[in-house]
Amino acid sequence: MIGDYRVLIADDEPGVRQLLTEVLESTFNVESVERGDIVLNKIHEGQYDILILDLELPGLNGIEILKTIHEKKMKITVVVVTASNNIETAITTMKLGAYDYIVKPFDTEKLLVIMKNIAEKLDLEREVDTLREQVGEKYRFSNVIGKSPAMQRIFATLERVIDTDSTILISGESGTGKEVIARAIHYNSNRRQYPFRSIDCSTIPQDLIGSELFGHEKGAFTGAVSRKIGKFEVTSKGTLFLDEISNLSIDMQAKLLRVLQEKEFERIGGNQIIKVNTRIIAATNKDLRELVRQSRFREDLYYRLNVVPIYLPRLRDRKEDIPLFIDHFLKKYNAEYGRQVSIDIKARIYLTNYNWPGNVRQLENVIKRLVLLSSGKVADLEQVKMILEFEGEHRIATNIASQEFNFPSEGRILSLEEMEKAYLERVLEDCNYNISLTAKVLKISRKTMHNKLKKYGILIRKTTNASY
Ligand SMILES: Nc1ncnc2c1ncn2[C@@H]1O[C@H](COP(=O)(O)OP(=O)(O)OP(=O)(O)O)[C@@H](O)[C@H]1O
Ligand SMILES: [Mg+2]
Missing domain, CATH: 3.40.50.2300 (Response regulator)
Structure with missing residues (x-):
């Protein structure tokens, strides 16, 4: 096998x-x-x-x-x-x-x-x-960290549904562990000996998603040089993880709904009916209900997916887990890089109270950098603060670089100033409206930054979590 x-x-x-x-x-x-x-x-x-x-x-x-x-x-x-x-x-x-x-x-x-x-x-x-x-080990989910009440409730829910065929919808901000949970469900379920596959609906072009999911026959379209078996077929007895489901086009949403209802489909360009018993786990970092309200997500599909809703809280809303994560990632990266770095108590307290806009993934990156860059064996608050600042900028820069900038242009070409204003607003949002950080990321002085805000009439909302 x-x-x-x-x-x-x-x-x-x-x-x-x-x-x-x-x-x-x-x-x-x-x-x-x-x-x-x-x-x-x-x-x-x-x-x-x-x-x-x-x-x-x-x-x-x-x-x-x-x-x-x-x-x-x-x-x-x-x-x-x-x-x-x-x-x-x-x-x-x-x-x-x-x-x-x-x-x-x-x-x-x-x-x-x-x-x-x-x-x-x-x-x-x-x-x-x-x-x-x-x-x-007696317990399931032993590889998923979480002693906080919120995580314990999630484990209890999963325990009840894990061996059923129920569809599960995992929502939560970026970096909260949606994929970790999806994998844990599969590998702790009675489907574990069958394949787990994931498909990221936000990175695969929509016109390819159909053939990724359902496969195609040779000659189904230009470029279909051979038959392709889609992920639904591969995971017929296993689990298919549909990541960032909110990005699915309305057309694909209809096709997905049909498979969920009828448990069968045809490959693109084929007419043979293929029956599957795939378990679906979907994930989203957007509020799907809100998208339903805006008619951007089908209501019937939403209900089909949301049979078991799992909401992963932000890391700052489960502080009890932060010390566990710190120790877990220290152990992991010390082993990987052959180091013996630890973190002093003041730094630990600071990390535990930090607001972690990038959630667990950000914490993991910070610990990894700390292990790599620490000159001594015990990292202190100064070092931690330095890494946090560096990591915060880096995270924002990669976020921005990976975003597609769809500025509202109403079908005309935007002027350079309009572009600048829209870009500025976008970066500000990513920086939690922290002006110094935004200026740093954009490589301009604070003074230039203030001038531009004034010029474009951008008002800064104060948010509670601007803490870089
Ligand atoms: N409960 C957890 N136990 C152990 N590791 C975790 C846990 N939650 C998250 N992680 C770690 O944090 C990182 C981010 O997790 P994951 O990729 O699952 O997040 P995500 O919610 O899918 O994020 P995104 O929306 O950005 O894709 C991973 O490296 C993962 O190993
Ligand atoms: Mg993910």
Whole structure:
């Protein structure tokens, strides 16, 4: 039985990435990157099981990546891909702990055999882990942190519905742990031996979502060169996590509703009816009820999804959990980077009372940076404050960079000033209306900032959580 493993493909050739994705995605959860310097970050962030690594990568070359993985004893199985059939390279990569080695242009059959062997090896490891867990741990959700009353209530609700087929809607701000909960539900449920897949409705273009979800037949549209099995079919006995569901177009909402009601669908361009028993977990960081009110989300779909509502509170509303998170992430990153950093009491109190606009993800990033950057063994309040400031700016900058700027233009071209005003308002909002921070992020002086606010007549609302 092949488990549900996550594969990261690192290759700079788009053709190779596409080919590998197509070959592997019906069996594995596949993601790909093109630059070497983001591979290690990706591995740190997401828990990938297998890395398919091209040796000639821009940014950071494959051998360096392999060395780091080897030295840090990272838990990932690596298959090396290279254009040169050079015996020395082969020996080097094997010495550095690569599982196997494949030469370009490669034979997809051979790759599939390698991948199947890896999956079997991982299945076995996972079985051993599960046995260990059963012996040592009685409780479900033991990997999800939360002793606060709010989290305990969530665990109690999940305990009641976990082995049913009920649809679950998880809502909560960004970084509160929606995906963590979704995975925990699947891996603690009686569906655990079947696949878990996720689809992020905010990053996949809407015209591709249909074929991601339902698959397509060969020739269904230009570019459909072969049959594709969609995620509903792959998770027929497992769990499908629909992340950021509010981004689904009205058209896709109707199609999704039909599958939820009838438990069947056809692949795009096909006429064979496919029956599935997929469990749906949806997540949103927006208020879906409000979107229903604005007619941007179908009411009937909302009720179909919201059978079991789980609301994840903001981190600052469950302060009891903060010390647990601090210790958990300290342990994690100390182990990962071979450090022994701890945090003094004043700094801990400060962290516990901080307002965490980026929730658990922000806390995790702060602890990770602290472990990496701490010069001594005990980090103090000064260091913590410095990291918080740096992290706050960084988080806002990446938020802004990842947003699509849909400014209201009423069908005409905006003037530069109108753009500037809209952009300023957007960044201000992201900075919790903190003027110094906004000026810093925008790389202008406070004086220029004040002049612009005056010029555009922007009034600053005071918010309770402006605490950078
Ligand atoms: N209860 C928890 N126990 C352990 N780790 C957690 C918990 N909640 C969140 N995390 C950690 O915090 C980070 C963010 O969690 P996650 O990705 O699930 O958030 P999210 O709500 O899906 O955020 P977004 O809306 O931005 O996608 C992850 O690295 C995760 O490991
Ligand atoms: Mg998420």
